[in-house]
Amino acid sequence: MTSRSVGRTPCVRAPKIRQSPDEHTPSETPGDTVTQPNRTAIGFDEGSNGAAHWFGELTRRRSAGPISAQHKVLPRSLSPETLAVHAGTYEDPITGSVGTPIFQTSTFLLDDASYGAFSDGALRDVPIYTRYGNPSQWSVQEKIAALEGAESALVTSSGMSAIANTIYALTNSGSHIISAYDVYGGTYNLLREDMPSAGREVTFVDPTDIEAIRSAVRPETQVLFFEALTNPLLKAPAIRQIAGIAAAANALLVVDNTFLTPVLMQPLALGADVVIHSATKYLAGHSDLTAGAAAGRRKFLDRIWAQTLRFGGTLEPLSCFLLERGIKTLPLRIEKQNDNAREIAKFLASHERVAEVYHPALGGDRYADLEHADYRGYGGMVSFEVNGGDAAALAFMRNLTVPYVATSLGGVESLVSMPSNTSHSSLTTRQMSLIGINPGLVRFSAGIENARDLIGDLRHALDALDEEGVR
Structure with a gap:
């Protein structure tokens, strides 16, 4: 039986990463550690010849997460009440703490798993530097991902950081974006003022006019960005129909779910590709922090994570703790x-x-x-x-x-x-x-x-x- 006394028990470093891209139930014993280089443990599935493949190769399959063996992973089929309390909790093998500890550190010891992450392009899956990833971030990210029914999630320093990172990550120069006139003012300003100078053109439509949305699609359209309920007039776009338009155009649908939260709507289940939150609002719920979040398939979240690294909008560990605690009562x-x-x-x-x-x-x-x-x-x-x-x-x-x-x-x-x-x-x-x-x-x-x-x-x-x- 694992001792829960606090003493000179060896610290747990480079926690093992869950291997299956579709697995949402724990398979390892809490406390398992990676003692030798293990490429599968940092987010890779092995190819047919047993060799790990480079990040950009089509044969590479991304795991869910990032997550460690100490983070509690639950089936997405459980109720929101249960997921809000338990999903993502870091079950500390040393102290037996019921709540997730605050990993208030900027950097972590380097070992073979760290070096393997650098060489294999898997920096998101191993604790190396808090701007890349931190167990405090992983806890609240898994909780948000579970609630949204997503493979992966990312937390950022504000809602606008999540929105900007997502839009920049999922579009490129020469592309086209469709959005609504009546989105949040900061979103509108980003789309109207910053996107043209970055080579992205934006068309604004009435979010409840399906034909206007359909007519706005161009060959170069890459992203449709809408709010689940608009701010401030509470218009209700037909997310399911808009998702069909996006899919037919080979474009991505990004939905800001701040007003409804996953308790009242799961846009991913309706066909959206990425969900955004100003986590400052309902997710945190106590007017005591600023944070943003994005959730969706791992391949999209990896791109958004990389953009976040470049923009520097990381959520620090104490705010991660407060956000995870707030979501428990969501x-x-x-x-x-x-x-x-x-x-x-x-x-x-x-x-x-x-x-x-x-x-x-x-x-x-x-x-x-x-x-x-x-x-x-x-x-x-x-x-x-x-x-x-x-x-x-x-x-x-x-x-x-x-x-x-x-x-x-x-x-x-x-x-x-x-x-x-x-x-x-x-x-x-x-x-x-x-x-x-x-x-x-x-x-x-x-x-x-x-x-x-x-x-x-x-x-x-x-x-x-x-x-x-x-x-």
Whole structure:
């Protein structure tokens, strides 16, 4: 039996990597180590002649992961609640720690497995240098991959880092990208301002207009980039149909799943190739870190990882620990936030000081073509327009006492802001109008507070506008 006393037990270095590209159940005994050079242990399957093949050869099959023998790998068929708690946990063979330790180090001892990784192009699969990979990163990456039903995942220093790394990695100069007018403001700016100078042309469309998306495809189209629910108007693109368009065009579909999370939608199961998250939001869930994530097939994630190395957007170990800890309660938080947002949307739709409410649960012509079977819920976001424009919306937010008036979203606390002066402030008035961001638009991120308390506070803040003479 393995001793769990803390003493001069030999440290575990160069953990063995799981060999099968499709295997999602543990096969090694915790504590197994690589004592001799073992190319299979760093992410390679052997060829017919027993020799490992170079990274770029077609005969090479990529393993899932990266992951070590100490990281808990569970079948993707388990429930989100179970995967959120257990997937990816580093089961420390020395201390028996129940929680994943923080590997707060920038570098690791070199050995034969490290040198083999350098020579064979498998730096992602062996702990060498934290910018390349770190067991803290591997833990949270495996948890995200498990929840999204993916072979591999990558965490980065911010959501925008994940988006930029992915777009640059999956396109090249002379290529074409299709996206939506109403994506997150930072994404829109990246696509509109940076992609042309990098030799990529971008076409923006209405994400709910399937024929417009189909018509935008060109021979040089490489990536279609859409959000599972758009920010801030909560439009619901038909991801399954868009995936069919991408496949027919031999292009890749990248879906930003920040608003829904894998608890409410798994875009990969609908045909997407890569899923992106601003993990700062719902995945982390406590407004205490910034992080990004990407998940998908290993061959795509290897390219995104290589781009991340060049851009330098690595997520440091302490933030990995916080992110993994936050995800453990993701399904519970999402259920409460989903319920709160639905009740808030219903209330707002009935209030005379509210001109328009944007939320899929309300139905209507805006969501007539919604593929409800692809959703397990619609998340914790509600957007609405206050009668009286921006001045009235600002007065309304000043009257609130429970939610915080702050940018961002997805935390346990409710947050409220106006996209026109926060997330989309870089857009011109014309651009905002084109998207549909009208005067008085407010974005409400429902937390896990009591719904009655939130609705009571919203009612008070709206009713006070009449008392203050705000029109």
